[in-house]
Amino acid sequence: MNRMRELVDKLNKWAYEYYVLDNPSVPDSEYDKYYDELKRLEEESGEILPDSPTRRVGGEPLKAFSRHEHIARLYSLDKAVTADELDAFFTRVKKVVPEPEFTVEYKFDGLTMCITYQNGAFVRATTRGNGTAGEDVTAQCLTIKSFPLTISYKGTVEVKGEAVIRLSVLEDYNKTAAEPLKNARNAAAGAIRNLDPAVTAKRRPEIYFYDINYMESDMPETQVGCFEWLKKEGFKVFPYYRLCKTEDEVKDAINEIEVERRNIDVLTDGAVIKLNSVPLRDILGSTDKFPRWAVAYKFEAEECETVVREVRWQVGRTGKLTPLAELEPVDLAGVTVRRATLNNYGDIRRKDVKKGSKVLIRRSNEVIPEILGTVEHAEGSVDIQKPTVCPFCGTPLVEVGANIFCPNRLCRPRIVAKLAHFASKGAMDIEGFSEKTAEQFHDDLGLVSASELYTLTKEQLLNLEGFKDKKAENLLSSINKSRTVTLDRFIFALGIDGVGKVAAGDLAKAFGDMAALKSADKESLVALDNIGDVTAETIVNWFKDEENTAELAALLEVVTPTVKKAVEGGIFAGQFVVLTGTLPTYKRSEAQKLIEENGGVCQSAVTAKTSLVLAGEEAGSKLENAKKLGVKIIDENEFKNMLGLN
Secondary structure, eight states: OHHHHHHHHHHHHHHIIIIISSOOOSOHHHHHHHHHHHHHHHHHHOOOOTTOGGGGSOOSOOSSOOEEEOSSOOOOOOEEOSHHHHHHHHHHHHHHOSSOOEEEEEEEOSEEEEEEEETTEEEEEEEOTTSSEEEBOHHHHTTOOSSOSBOSOOSOEEEEEEEEOOHHHHHHHHHHOSSOOSOHHHHHHHHHTOSOHHHHHHHOOEEEEEEEEEESSOOOSBHHHHHHHHHHTTOOOOSOEEEESSHHHHHHHHHHHHHHGGGSSSOEEEEEEEESBHHHHHHHOBOSSSBTTEEEEEOSOOEEEEEEEEEEEEEOTTOBEEEEEEEEEEEETTEEEEEEEOOSHHHHHHTTOEETOEEEEEOSSOSSOEEEEEEEOOTTOEEOOOOSBOTTTOOBOEEETTEEEOOOTTOHHHHHHHHHHHHSTTTTOOTTOOHHHHHHHHHHHOOOSGGGGGGOOHHHHHTSTTOOHHHHHHHHHHHHHTTEEEHHHHHHHTTOTTOOHHHHHHHHHHHOSHHHHHTOOHHHHHTSTTOOHHHHHHHHHHHHOHHHHHHHHHHHHHOEEEOOOOOSSSTTTTOEEEEESBOSSOOHHHHHHHHHHTTOEEESSOOTTOOEEEEOBTOTHHHHHHHHHTOEEEOHHHHHHHHTOO
16 A cells, blocks of 8 residues: 555656646656556555546546536626726726735636535536536546646635646647547537546646635635645646736736737637635625626627528538538628538537528637527528538438538549649648649549649640649649658548548658558557547548559559658668667667667557567557567667667
């Protein structure tokens, strides 16, 4: 038990440094080593300490959320959107508190959470709900590592925070997600309110704590004191907050937040102003809805109402149909908005969107806003019908899960989208090739595949509208230049569903050439960091498709994908090496650098192409795969011998 206590304390310290302070002190391999030891001891003893990090692994999916009443009510905040409304708030406060002090902090756009502790131990996590009661999301929150499972305070306490998903985390998630998430706010709410804790863990939400909702005793007397208490107990508190003694200081802090909010990695839509004194808050009291001692100053509106004129269906390169709403033009955050996205037909039904209906739209980090929901139906609003045939080619549609697909590979928008993707900057980077060019090539020249680009002649281009001698020569030159391309760009250019730039890079590095990738099984694909089950299956199925493999063969006749040249000479020249497990003295990055400096290529997964595996402690599945494939396995000592370092 002493060893378990030691391990739990050590791992929680490292997790706090990593997830709260953003300042890790040990490599992941070191953490994993001790975590695995703790897990083994728990299995052997049958005991788990209350603050063990193994508790943060999500359990089985829930059938439904249970309802839980908060100890103290969680109020929402009254809003101010103009300077006059903010001044009115100051006036109301000063009628009761002549010389008030205020705190100013970011208003994050996520899901409000209430976390409860008793006797120093975490017992429950709930959403705000209606302020009086919310949904019990304890199982979901246990997957989040940015809050403590135990605290030093032994009384009952409820702390408030905002569940968010960092914008960078959302971007990474969307690179490999089968269904990309539209915005950070909905992503965070959906992660916490998902019945399956595994989904919560995959989306990687975190919680920024900002207040104490209830405290049995020893309540801090100021908001600044609440921030300091939260930080002392190990909660993640956003590093910015200001104590302001005058109204002008409050306004300066708001202006500072408005400028800096575009530079932080969290979605925010305003600033929160609170009376600093907690005892004086009781004197001011609350309305039925809002506390009188706080207000949320909202920045320029990024939500507004407008009317749906029409809903049209777009067809992407995979054949998936996506609804696009055409709107009455409306100004939103300085931009005239005419269109908004919907996910699928199920999204239309859930939001009750009809032609002629007034809807609420939101613009946040997306070029095209999304429809949040319907405000009201007008007389004569018309239901949007689920399409049964492709609006472009008339082919009967098929439903796969929540989505609708056109199965016709010769459908014009599918071909145009595939050609445009193939030539795009992150793929083959054919300069001067746009979606309009793709449309021209398909409509006027009959192109249906990317490989046909390499058969085009100057004479053909000069017959197209808008093409003169110089433009034709430049485009042909760019096409010819793309005949040699890095393997990762080529893989991305193929347009395999779910394979973004990051995943394509991982695939190129792991397999080294198209032949190895083509023969890869699901198990070896899932072993890669950025490849999930769905994407792995999609890749395998893509290479099983005869039309895909025929087009790939045609492309490889005219395009040469290349890998980064290994250093000539060196003990690892021409070898593909996989590192796995924890090495006694080297960090993995250090070993990788030595391998590459000596002519080797490092892979992230063991494949038939792998020539050598450098294995340390707790090597896991990569070591087992190497044994199955008969790949040579060495330890750090032999590695040093090969380099002449012993």
